[in-house]
Amino acid sequence: MDFKGSDTIPGPRAEDQLPHTAQAAAKIVIVGGFGVGKTTMVGSVSEITPLTTEETMTQAGIGVDDNFGSASKTATTVAMDFGRISITDELVLYLFGTPGQQRFWFLWNGLFEGALGAVVLVDTRRLEVSFDVMGRLEERGVPFVVAINSFPDAPRYPIEELRTALDLSPDIPIMECDARRRASSRDVLMTLMRFLHSLAMTGSLT
Amino acid sequence: MTPPQRQRREPAVPEPATPQEGEGKVKNPERMYVVAGPDGERAELDLVTLIVARATDPPPSASPEQAAVLRLCAAPLSVAELSAYLHLPFSAMGVLLTELLTAELVKARAPIVRQARTDRSLLEAVMNGLQRL
Ligand SMILES: Nc1nc2c(ncn2[C@@H]2O[C@H](COP(=O)(O)OP(=O)(O)O)[C@@H](O)[C@H]2O)c(=O)[nH]1
């Protein structure tokens, strides 16, 4: 590793530092196909300029039980954009925009396990791109809401037709959004939180 | 035009724990950094575990990477942010932080994770926070 002296590493700007009172953080994951607007959504609500974290992992098809990083495997670097919202002086929320392609699925163990929930961003020009992502969230019992990012040249379907096409159970919220707009992205996150709240009320969360 | 049709999936039945689990085989590479807390309880490093330096002056024995973490963690910072600022992959960050935690140079503040019944007051706090955005 080529590591330069610690003084050369730029850290957070003074205004981007969390207060010492910050006790704990939670995370939400935004998933969807390439170009669907994940990074845009993270950026529109984040209080910091979105950052990128990455992980090196072996190619899919090997299986998670293989020794991680075995020399013979091809390594792939997966990058994730993330942003941050300070909720209170003690509580911080992080948003991760993660690639939804199947070959990155084993990235998800650590990411989705603890996530409060997920936003599935959908582009109606390529609806099927999101099918696998939703199935995986269902299998893992990760609660999610669906946000339709409205691109100008995308086919428009009535929301109920999309609900049927996506085979969403009636309680799962589905809504249109514009990820470029902070208010719209915030509404999506609010919808997710209300949904999680309703699940906590009924106790039906797996 | 009709949209393509998906079929929903059922939650997978959790696999029964295998007896040899935890013996050499890493089942979940992202979660392999397990650190012991002050009272011996074990905590895993998450992307959103908050790290705080116990003292920002690195001991003379600290490596440049360790010194960099201590400097960045003068205020609490998530593992994800550390990874971003240091340009280190998440797993490398885990190794580095495990050393620092073992040497008691940093403290880790455990994340809030989804539970069977997620705390409603937490969700309400998040909603109030989002409202102010
Ligand atoms: N019209 C429209 N364009 C969007 C929206 N969200 C993102 N875009 C654009 O779509 C492109 C891809 O977005 P990006 O966030 O990089 O997608 P990602 O690959 O999912 O991270 C960018 O040029 C965005 O400006 C949206 O809600 N409406």
Ligand SMILES: [Mg+2]
């Ligand atoms: Mg992106």
